[in-house]
Amino acid sequence: MKLGYRVEIDPSGKDSPWWVTVMAVVLAFGLVAVFILVTGKNPVTVYTKMLGGAFATPFGLTETLVKAIPLMLCGLGVSLAYRIQVWNIGAEGQFLAGAMAATAVTIYLPGQPAWISLPVMLLAGLAAGGLWGLFTALPKVFFNVNELIISLMLNYIAILGLNYVVFGPWKDPKGFNFPGTPPFTDAQTLPAFGDTRLHFGLILALVAVVLAAVAVKYTRWGYELRLIGANPEAARHAGINIRRHVIFVMLLSGGLAGLAGMAEVSGVAHRLLYGISPGYGYTAIIVAWIARLNPFGIVVSAVLFGGLIAGGYSVQTLGLPSSISSLLQGSVLFFLIAGSILGKVRLRRTV
Amino acid sequence: MDDTLSVELRGLVKQFGTVLANDHVDFAVRQGEIHALLGENGAGKSTVMCMLSGVYRPTSGEIYLHGQLAKIHSPKDAMRLKVGMVFQNFRLVPTLTAAENIVLGESRPIWRTKGWMAKKTAEIEALATRFGLGFPAGRAIWQLSVGEQQRVEIVKTLYRGADLIILDEPTSVLTPGEADQLFETLRRLRDEGKTVILTTHKLKEVMAVADRISVMRKGKMLATLDKSATDEREVARLMVGQDRKEPRPRQNRPGGETLLWIKDLVVIGDHGRHALDQFSLKVKVGEIVGIAGVAGNGQKELAEVLAGLRSWKTGTITFRDHLWKGASVRHSIESGISHVPENRMKSGLAGSLGSVDNLLVKSYRSSERSKLGFLKTGKNRLWSQNLVEQFDVKTAHIDAPVHQMSGGNQQKLLFAREIHQRPHLMVAVHPTQGLDVGATDGVHNLLMALRDEGKSVLLISEDLDELLLLSDRTVVLFGGRAMGEVTHETADREQLGMMMAGVSASGESL
Numbered sequence: 114m115k116l117g118y119r120v121e122i123d124p125s126g127k128d129s130p131w132w133v134t135v136m137a138v139v140l141a142f143g144l145v146a147v148f149i150l151v152t153g154k155n156p157v158t159v160y161t162k163m164l165g166g167a168f169a170t171p172f173g174l175t176e177t178l179v180k181a182i183p184l185m186l187c188g189l190g191v192s193l194a195y196r197i198q199v200w201n202i203g204a205e206g207q208f209l210a211g212a213m214a215a216t217a218v219t220i221y222l223p224g225q226p227a228w229i230s231l232p233v234m235l236l237a238g239l240a241a242g243g244l245w246g247l248f249t250a251l252p253k254v255f256f257n258v259n260e261l262i263i264s265l266m267l268n269y270i271a272i273l274g275l276n277y278v279v280f281g282p283w284k285d286p287k288g289f290n291f292p293g294t295p296p297f298t299d300a301q302t303l304p305a306f307g308d309t310r311l312h313f314g315l316i317l318a319l320v321a322v323v324l325a326a327v328a329v330k331y332t333r334w335g336y337e338l339r340l341i342g343a344n345p346e347a348a349r350h351a352g353i354n355i356r357r358h359v360i361f362v363m364l365l366s367g368g369l370a371g372l373a374g375m376a377e378v379s380g381v382a383h384r385l386l387y388g389i390s391p392g393y394g395y396t397a398i399i400v401a402w403i404a405r406l407n408p409f410g411i412v413v414s415a416v417l418f419g420g421l422i423a424g425g426y427s428v429q430t431l432g433l434p435s436s437i438s439s440l441l442q443g444s445v446l447f448f449l450i451a452g453s454i455l456g457k458v459r460l461r462r463t464v
Numbered sequence: 465m466d467d468t469l470s471v472e473l474r475g476l477v478k479q480f481g482t483v484l485a486n487d488h489v490d491f492a493v494r495q496g497e498i499h500a501l502l503g504e505n506g507a508g509k510s511t512v513m514c515m516l517s518g519v520y521r522p523t524s525g526e527i528y529l530h531g532q533l534a535k536i537h538s539p540k541d542a543m544r545l546k547v548g549m550v551f552q553n554f555r556l557v558p559t560l561t562a563a564e565n566i567v568l569g570e571s572r573p574i575w576r577t578k579g580w581m582a583k584k585t586a587e588i589e590a591l592a593t594r595f596g597l598g599f600p601a602g603r604a605i606w607q608l609s610v611g612e613q614q615r616v617e618i619v620k621t622l623y624r625g626a627d628l629i630i631l632d633e634p635t636s637v638l639t640p641g642e643a644d645q646l647f648e649t650l651r652r653l654r655d656e657g658k659t660v661i662l663t664t665h666k667l668k669e670v671m672a673v674a675d676r677i678s679v680m681r682k683g684k685m686l687a688t689l690d691k692s693a694t695d696e697r698e699v700a701r702l703m704v705g706q707d708r709k710e711p712r713p714r715q716n717r718p719g720g721e722t723l724l725w726i727k728d729l730v731v732i733g734d735h736g737r738h739a740l741d742q743f744s745l746k747v748k749v750g751e752i753v754g755i756a757g758v759a760g761n762g763q764k765e766l767a768e769v770l771a772g773l774r775s776w777k778t779g780t781i782t783f784r785d786h787l788w789k790g791a792s793v794r795h796s797i798e799s800g801i802s803h804v805p806e807n808r809m810k811s812g813l814a815g816s817l818g819s820v821d822n823l824l825v826k827s828y829r830s831s832e833r834s835k836l837g838f839l840k841t842g843k844n845r846l847w848s849q850n851l852v853e854q855f856d857v858k859t860a861h862i863d864a865p866v867h868q869m870s871g872g873n874q875q876k877l878l879f880a881r882e883i884h885q886r887p888h889l890m891v892a893v894h895p896t897q898g899l900d901v902g903a904t905d906g907v908h909n910l911l912m913a914l915r916d917e918g919k920s921v922l923l924i925s926e927d928l929d930e931l932l933l934l935s936d937r938t939v940v941l942f943g944g945r946a947m948g949e950v951t952h953e954t955a956d957r958e959q960l961g962m963m964m965a966g967v968s969a970s971g972e973s974l
Binding site: 333340343344346347 | 771772773793794796797803805816821824829834837838839841
C-alpha cells in the first residue's frame with residue numbers, strides 16, 4: 114500500500130469548536146485587507162480607524178450600540194426559527210412591516226399621550242412583524258412551501274410597500290418632496306439615554322434576550338424546540354405538534370423583527386424613511402450564526418456587527434466607501450460556513 | 465468448465481465490518497432458466513445479487529460468467545458483461561420520460577435532436593413489444609404506475625444488451641395482478657433465451673414461476689432444488705431452518721383479562737393500499753405476543769397505529785376497556801403504551817442531544833418533571849443519572865450526545881425511558897436489530913422482566929429465534945392479515961415459515 118494521506122468526511126463530526134468562529138473573523142479581516150491594499154490604502158490604518166470609529170469615542174460607541182439594537186432583536190428572532198430548522202430569511206421584511214405599522218399608529222392615531230401611543234406603537238410593530246412571519250409559516254405548514262423562498266419574497270413586498278407609503282399617502286407635505294413621513298412628536302418617540310442617540314430600545318432588546326435565554330433553556334417549550342431541532346421525527350414520536358411550533362415560532366420570530374422596526378422609527382429616525390433599514394434583517398442572519406443561536410452570544414455578535422456598520426461610516430473620511438463593512442460581513446459568513454463544513458473533514462494517514 | 469452455466473459463483477464471501485453477509489456462497493444458474501433465490505430478510509440474497517451486478521465487490525471468491533472468470537468491479541463492468549439488474553427501488557428519474565430514462569447514460573451522440581430521440585423511442589418500443597412489455601415510452605416516469613415503471617427498468621436492461629437479468633424482490637411493490645403479468649414477462653424472456661434470477665421470500669411465487677430454486681439462510685447457500693422435485697413444505701423448512709431453542713422459562717401464565725383488542729382494523733399505508741386488512745388481534749395482560757412476518761406486510765403500520773402516529777380507516781381498537789376515538793400520540797403515551805421504534809436513531813432518540821434530554825422525551829410533560837411550564841432541571845438531572853446507572857447505560861457523561869454511544873447502550877437508554885413510563889403495553893419493533901449477542905440478551909431480559917411484572921409486550925420482529933424464545937403466542941402477518949398463530953408450546957418453525965411465505969396452516973395460499 115502507498116503511504117500518504119487521505120481525506121475523509123466524518124459525518125458524526127461535532128459542532129465546530131469556538132475558535133473556528135474567531136478564525137473566521139480573523140480570516141475575513143485578512144481577506145478584506147487584500148482589497149484595501151488594492152485600493153492603495155494601508156489596511157492597518159483603515160482597521161484602526163474603523164475600530165476607533167466604532168468603539169473608541171463615546172459617540173462611536175453609542176452609534177455602535179444604536180446599530181446593535183435592531184441586529185440583536187432581528188438576530189434573536191431568526192435564531193429562534195433556526196433552532197427548529199425553519200430558515201427564516203425574512204427578518205428584513207418583518208422589520209419593515211413593524212416599522213410601517215408603528216408609523217401607521219402615528220398617522221392614524223395622532224395626538225395621543227406617550228403612555229398610549231408608545232405601547233400601541235410597540236404592539237402594532239410586534240403584531241405586524243408577527244403577521245409577516247405568519248405569512249411565511251402558514252404556506253410552509255399547510256402546503257409544504259419552502260420558507261426560504263416565501264420569506265425572501267415577502268421582503269420585497271415589504272420594501273415596495275414601504276416605498277409606496279413614503280412616496281405616496283404618508284409623505285410629509287412639508288418635507289420638500291423628501292420620501293419620508295412627518296416627524297414623530299415627542300410622545301411618539303422612545304426615550305433616549307441623556308442627549309445621546311442611544312434609546313430605550315436597548316432595554317427592550319436586552320429584556321428580550323434574557324427572556325429568550327430562559328425560555329430556551331429552562332421551559333418545556335424550549336425543550337420541545339430543542340427536540341424538534343435535533344430530530345423532528347423523534348419529536349413526532351413524543352407527540353409534539355410540530356406545525357403548531359412552526360407557526361408560533363415564526364410569529365415570535367417575525368414579532369421580534371417587527372419590534373426592531375418599531376424601535377428604529379420611534380427611537381432613531383423619528384419618522385419612516387425610504388431605505389430605513391441598511392439591511393439589518395440580512396445582517397441579523399450572520400449575527401445569529403456567529404453566535405450559534407445562543408441568545409447571549411447574539412448580544413456580543415450584534416455589538417460586533419453594529420461596530421462594523423458604524424466603523425464603516427468612519428472610514429469614509431479616508432476616501433473608502435462604507436461598503437467595506439458589507440464586504441467584511443460577507444467574508445465573515447463565508448469563512449464561518451466554510452469552517453463548519455471543513456470541521457467535518459478529517460485528514461488521515463493511510464497505512 | 466461447464467458452459468451451459470450462465471453464472472457460477474464459487475466461495476463468494478462478503479464482509480461488512482464485522483458482519484459476514486455472505487459466507488462462502490456457491491451458486492450456479494443455467495443458461496435460459498428462471499432461477500429463484502429464496503430466503504428471509506437478511507439472509508444475504510441481495511448482497512449476492514449486488515456483487516453480481518457490480519454494486520459491491522466480493523471480499524473473496526470468484527464469479528464465472530459463461531465459464532469465464534469475470535472481474536465485475538462496477539455496474540458498468542456488469543453491463544459490459546451483459547448482466548442487468550432491476551433493483552427493488554427503481555433507479556429512474558421521475559421527471560424524464562420512459563425513453564429518456566432508458567437512453568440515459570448513453571455516451572453518444574452529444575446532440576440529441578428530436579429525430580434521434582424519435583428513432584430511439586421507436587427502437588425501444590419495438591424491443592418492448594418483442595418481450596410483451598408494453599408501456600407509454602413518451603410519458604414521464606412519475607405518470608406511470610409502479611408496474612409500468614418496473615417494465616421500464618426491465619427494458620432498460622434489455623436495451624443495454626443484458627442476457628442475464630437479475631430482479632431483486634420484484635413483486636414486493638406490485639399488486640397481485642401486476643405480479644402475474646410480470647411472471648408472464650419473465651417466462652417470455654426465458655423463452656427468448658435470456659436467463660433470469662429473482663430474489664423473493666414468497667413461496668407461492670417461487671412455485672409459480674421458477675425452474676430451479678436456491679435457498680439461503682444467514683449468509684449461507686443451503687441448497688439448489690428443481691421445482692419439479694420439491695414442494696412448498698421442503699422449501700419452507702430450508703428457509704427457516706430446523707434448529708430450535710428452548711423458550712425462556714416463564715414464571716406465570718398470562719391472565720385471562722384482555723388488555724388490547726383490535727378488531728377488523730383496516731389501515732392505509734404510505735403506498736396508498738391496505739397495509740392492514742381486516743386485522744384482528746387480542747393481547748392479554750401479562751403476555752408477550754410476537755408478530756412475525758417479512759418486512760412490509762403491515763408490521764410497521766400496526767406499530768404506528770398503536771403509538772398514535774397513524775390513523776385507521778375502519779375497525780375498532782379497545783385498550784384497557786376504552787374504545788379509541790382516533791390516533792393521538794399523547795393519548796397513546798398517557799394511556800400507557802410505550803413504543804420502541806424500529807430505527808432507534810431515526811425516530812427514537814435525538815442523536816445530538818444528551819442522555820437527559822433523551823430520557824425526558826416521553827415524560828417531560830408530567831408534574832414530576834416540570835411545573836408551570838418550567839422543567840425541574842436539577843431534579844431531572846438526578847433522575848437521569850439514576851436511570852442511566854440503573855439500566856447500566858455506558859456513557860461518558862449524561863450530557864454527552866447520544867450518537868457517541870454504542871448501539872447497545874442507545875437501546876438501553878431507550879428502554880430505560882420507555883420502561884420508566886410504567887407502560888401497560890410495550891410495542892417493541894425489531895428491538896435487537898444491529899445489537900451484539902450480549903446486548904441482545906440484555907434486551908430479552910428486560911422484555912421478560914416486563915412480562916413477569918404483569919405487563920404486556922407486542923414484539924414485532926423478523927427474527928424467528930427471538931420470537932420463539934420470548935413470545936407466549938406468535939401471530940404471523942402476511943399481506944396485512946393474520947395468517948395464523950402458534951403458541952410457544954406448539955411453536956413449529958416450519959409452519960411459521962410457511963405462513964410467513966403466504967401459505968396458511970390449512971395449506972391454502974393467499
